Amino acid sequence: MKPFDLIVVGAGILGTSHALMAARLGKTVALLEKDNRPVSATVRNFGQVVPSGLAGCWHTYGRRSVELYKEIQREFDLTVRAQGSVYLASDAEEWQIAQESAALFKDKDFPNELLSAKQTLERFPYLHDRYVQGSIFFPDDLSVEPDKMVHRLIEYGVRKYGIRYQPDTAVLACEPNGDLVEVRTAQGERLQAGRVVICSGSEFRLLFPEIYATSGLIVSKLQMLQTRPLLQVNMAANVLTGLTLRRYEAFEACPSFAQLTVPEHYIELKKWGIHILFKQATDGSIIVGDSHEYAPATATDELGFDLQDHINELMLAEAERIVKFPVRTIARSWAGYYAQHPDEVFEYEVAPRLQIITGVGGKGMTSSLGFAEENVGKWFDN
Numbered sequence: 001m002k003p004f005d006l007i008v009v010g011a012g013i014l015g016t017s018h019a020l021m022a023a024r025l026g027k028t029v030a031l032l033e034k035d036n037r038p039v040s041a042t043v044r045n046f047g048q049v050v051p052s053g054l055a056g057c058w059h060t061y062g063r064r065s066v067e068l069y070k071e072i073q074r075e076f077d078l079t080v081r082a083q084g085s086v087y088l089a090s091d092a093e094e095w096q097i098a099q100e101s102a103a104l105f106k107d108k109d110f111p112n113e114l115l116s117a118k119q120t121l122e123r124f125p126y127l128h129d130r131y132v133q134g135s136i137f138f139p140d141d142l143s144v145e146p147d148k149m150v151h152r153l154i155e156y157g158v159r160k161y162g163i164r165y166q167p168d169t170a171v172l173a174c175e176p177n178g179d180l181v182e183v184r185t186a187q188g189e190r191l192q193a194g195r196v197v198i199c200s201g202s203e204f205r206l207l208f209p210e211i212y213a214t215s216g217l218i219v220s221k222l223q224m225l226q227t228r229p230l231l232q233v234n235m236a237a238n239v240l241t242g243l244t245l246r247r248y249e250a251f252e253a254c255p256s257f258a259q260l261t262v263p264e265h266y267i268e269l270k271k272w273g274i275h276i277l278f279k280q281a282t283d284g285s286i287i288v289g290d291s292h293e294y295a296p297a298t299a300t301d302e303l304g305f306d307l308q309d310h311i312n313e314l315m316l317a318e319a320e321r322i323v324k325f326p327v328r329t330i331a332r333s334w335a336g337y338y339a340q341h342p343d344e345v346f347e348y349e350v351a352p353r354l355q356i357i358t359g360v361g362g363k364g365m366t367s368s369l370g371f372a373e374e375n376v377g378k379w380f381d382n
């Protein structure tokens with residue numbers, strides 16, 4: 001078989017984005033996925049595409065990703081909905097952060113609208129008035145359906161750009177071979193490419209375990225809940241809350257951020273890394289999450305496969321403080337796991353043109369397309 005220009009290992013959002021962006025440049029691309037279909041972080045998340053929550057270059061990648069999501073959606077249904085996000089302030093400190101961030105986002109030319117408590121409740125009548133002190137709305141944020149989006153993005157790349165997509169294909173070795181890089185699969189197939197990128201998410205055992213062991217990567221386990229369809233509710237936005245204003249990178253630049261105190265009520269929630277987000281799916285069901293527990297790359301199994309009732313109960317009780325609809329009509333719950341790195345992403349050159357890129361943490365659905373576009377532009381000198 002003729003060598004590819006690029007082989008991508010791992011068809012989560014990060015790998016798929018690199019495959020697609022290279023294919024858009026006219027490169028020949030193979031995308032190899034070990035599972036029947038991607039079933040990791042990329043399909044277990046909220047599907048919030050929220051540059052509003054990100055800082056620095058990741059905010060920029062997020063904004064570019066929004067443009068790319070919309071551009072592709074115009075020709076192929078990726079489940080993209082342009083409905084914006086609202087961040088709710090529940091006390092004076094959070095309202096102060098919201099107001100300060102409005103000025104910072106204005107400097108970045110990122111549209112936003114500060115809403116008083118009254119305006120917030122008029123626009124989002126399913127919220128408890130006792131919770132809402134005010135809010136900030138970002139019209140440019142998007143929503144996607146996490147259980148469908150990456151599968152459709154792969155299908156789009158295969159149909160439009162001829163990406164060779166191989167599921168059920170675990171890659172067990174990657175090594176330089178002259179000017180090329182050779183990849184060996186579990187089936188014993190050997191594929192070659194001018195460049196190979198490994199976007200393996202939180203899978204650290206199949207390839208280069210010794211590199212991951214000293215990489216500084218950690219894995220976060222998140223608990224998630226989803227209600228039955230609540231057809232009487234129209235959320236009309238991604239909903240992020242007071243704990244999110246206290247957590248997301250975008251708000252760290254606010255002058256008051258360093259002085260935030262921790263109200264008594266938040267202490268147990270913070271212990272489990274809980275901040276409550278809501279995202280309504282197209283069938284009317286509502287995803288509610290999330291919590292965060294952490295383990296080093298060498299001991300990810302310590303996070304366990306089980307869901308802790310205590311954490312779900314804390315999330316549901318906090319959700320009930322925020323919204324009036326019946327959040328306890330839970331249809332399913334699950335755990336998601338993602339890799340994260342102190343430098344915001346782990347990029348490591350194993351050998352010339354053989355690279356690992358993983359550890360984008362909680363921002364992969366928001367930023368991967370824009371980030372990948374920049375990377376492949378550098379690789380292929382366009």
Ligand SMILES: Cc1cc2nc3c(=O)[nH]c(=O)nc-3n(C[C@H](O)[C@H](O)[C@H](O)COP(=O)(O)OP(=O)(O)OC[C@H]3O[C@@H](n4cnc5c(N)ncnc54)[C@H](O)[C@@H]3O)c2cc1C
Pocket residue numbers: 009010011012013014015032033034035037038039040041042043044045046047048049050169170171172199200201202203206207222223224289290335336337338358359360361362363364365366367
């Ligand atoms: C619960 C939860 C909620 C989240 N909410 C959001 C959100 O609303 N918005 C947002 O922007 N981000 C969110 N995130 C983060 C986002 O989901 C991740 O940043 C993103 O999915 C990471 O993508 P990835 O491609 O790096 O990893 P993954 O999705 O883990 O994909 C890696 C893929 O590589 C494959 N693979 C690994 N090793 C091999 C091998 N050797 N051979 C072949 N294939 C291999 C795996 O099978 C897997 O399919 C959330 C994450 C979670 C867990």
